Amino acid sequence: MFTVGSRTASRAVCTTNGSQLLRRSTLQALAASNRARLLSTETRASAGSKGSSGNNSNNEVLKSGAIATDLDPENKTVSIEHKSQRFNIGDAFTNDSEPIETTLHYDYLVYAVGATVNTFGIPGIYEHASFLKEANDATAVRQKLFNQIEASRLLPKDSEDRKRLLSFVVCGGGPTGVELAAEIKDYIFQDLCKFIPGIENEMSVTLIEAQHNVLSMFHPRLIEYTKDVFKQQGLNLQTDTMVKKIDDKNVYATYRHPNGKTEDVVIPYGTLVWAGGNAQRELTKKLASKIVEQQTARRGLLVDDYLRLDGGDQIYALGDCTFTQNPPTAQVAHQQGVFLAEHFNKQSKIEDLKYEIDSTTEEAKLNKLNQRLKRLEKKDKPFEYIHQGALAYIGSERAVADLSWGDWSTVALGGTMTFFFWRSAYVTMLLGIRNKIFVVSDWLKVAIFGRDCSQE
Ligand code: NAD
CATH class of the missing domain: 3.50.50.60 (FAD/NAD(P)-binding domain)
Incomplete structure (x- = not known):
């Protein structure tokens, strides 16, 4: 003992x-x-x-x-x-x-x-998809992205395989999937394009979600706002699309039309991240x-x-x-x-x-x-959760926030100011001055020099 x-x-x-x-x-x-x-x-x-x-x-x-x-x-x-x-x-x-x-x-x-990540037993996820759970996963995703970009450049511009290698697909439209898709889009448009001119015209980012909406826990207004921002950014949002199987090149899914009819769809990918929830x-x-x-x-x-x-x-x-x-x-x-x-x-x-x-x-x-x-020795009070709201980054320096002050007031915000609010809330929640300084200095570095585009 x-x-x-x-x-x-x-x-x-x-x-x-x-x-x-x-x-x-x-x-x-x-x-x-x-x-x-x-x-x-x-x-x-x-x-x-x-x-x-x-x-x-x-x-x-x-x-x-x-x-x-x-x-x-x-x-x-x-x-x-x-x-x-x-x-x-x-x-x-x-x-x-x-x-x-x-x-x-x-x-x-x-x-x-x-x-851990919930794969729902869908065949091919463990073999072919990356995850975004641990810090190492982020490095692995980045490495995979770079490898695919490099491989694509060996192929002619009109090659279907080149197009596939430059497709970044995220499965799962919860906060993890939405934030990742948004960050990847930012990365391509704000930083990678400076190192690899023209990459922004060739690369695509697709977010696949089984339900009708992404970020289903947010206010409907914020869901619509997120969809609009994704559209402006050219991010392909494929809702009502349930992933069934994955192989080394394609995602196989079933799309549900508004009239309820279903159709099998195949979505080619170069880099694939599975963000289907927790298990x-x-x-x-x-x-x-x-x-x-x-x-x-x-x-x-x-x-x-x-x-x-x-x-x-x-x-x-x-x-x-x-x-x-x-x-x-x-x-x-x-x-x-x-x-x-x-x-x-x-x-x-x-x-x-x-x-x-x-x-x-x-x-x-x-x-x-x-x-x-x-x-x-007086009895402790039981644990009581105080919900302060939900925040998610949706790309292009914009965020959505469902904030609440106790039971009496909630407010749904979206936009650039919300993004700054999101950042300050994030820093406030970090424990210890050391962590706060590390995070803020990372943001400053990115703001001044851009994100790191070097290979590991
Ligand atoms: P989630 O459960 O919130 O979302 C998973 C999504 O994957 C769901 O929308 C689900 O419909 C979809 N999905 C599942 N199977 C699918 C399939 N076969 N085909 C297509 N889509 C499929 O998972 P998450 O986003 O990883 O979040 C996990 C928890 O962590 C949540 O509680 C979330 O609130 C929290 N989180 C919060 C933040 C934030 O506050 N910004 C960020 C990340 C995670």
Whole structure:
């Protein structure tokens, strides 16, 4: 068992490859809670745990790159694997390339692994499509795009294959698909065209969506506005088009006409990104299968109002791996992270007080400590999500925003001013001055020099 700080409770905070935003915000918020330790595949996330108090021994903060492979809720253990070349754990030091497998004991477990991409079992997605879930995915998409552009330039201008290689197709018109399609279009028109003159006339960006609308969670006015902006930008929007199969060159789909008739369509692609939504990770399914109360958990783990896992002993779960009345967004995960951090800080104070009470003999001081303990031990309020609105970037320095102020007012905005609002809201939500500076300086670099058009 790991003990953190001087005594009592140890806490393992467990995460694998969760959604980028979810992980960063949740973990940073949790790391603010004293004595939490993070197990993460991402350096930034584990760096957020610097606030851990107590002995900062080798095993105090587990380095990034550790992947949780199994959980045993009965014996309170997490099995982990680490593939790094150099890794310190306990007293053991290993520098060979064999993965290190070990088991951690926990007293409290926070489970925040996010979700993975939902492919709905559609044939060909895993083999041929890229995703946009992890930071590495973005690099892979960019690389693929460059490769296809280079390959296309070996072919004559009127070649069908050249046209196909220069087709960028995104499947799924949720916020991920819309923002990606918009960014790619910006990239081609604002930056790539300076390095490869004429590319803007040859490249196409297509967004395929099964439903009648993209961004279905937004106000209808904003959906129409998004469609108009896409039209102005020359971005092909193919709604009512359900993807059925993918091979190495084409997307096979069924288009539903307004009169209800369906037609098979084939959409050639050079680069394809699948953004069809969220599904549960294997680890989450494994955990659910071990807990009776989770047997009905199809869309995510079931938790109570205090984020305690139903049927789990001292396990808390939050973010996209859970199924609650709240949407699977970074905003929800962030607020849940803050809620849990406060909860753990309070528990920690209670334990400290109890220790102080045990070692105090002076009556007056004892009374005061007992009163403080009573106040602290009052039942916590359940977690309550405060929806502040939804924002999405739609290209050409324009964004859409569905904002709400409590239950009494909502407003739907779209345009360039909304884009600046989107940016300021984004910076405000980032935790830590360091992150804010990094992000703002990245934006400044892009504004001055354009996006990076060099190959990796
Ligand atoms: P999503 O579930 O919101 O959208 C997926 C889309 O794919 C849906 O519109 C669905 O109809 C479509 N789709 C599914 N199968 C299809 C098929 N066979 N053919 C064609 N289309 C198909 O997923 P997402 O966009 O990845 O978002 C996931 C979560 O993350 C959401 O809760 C979202 O709000 C959140 N998110 C928010 C932002 C933001 O606030 N700006 C950005 C990214 C993600």
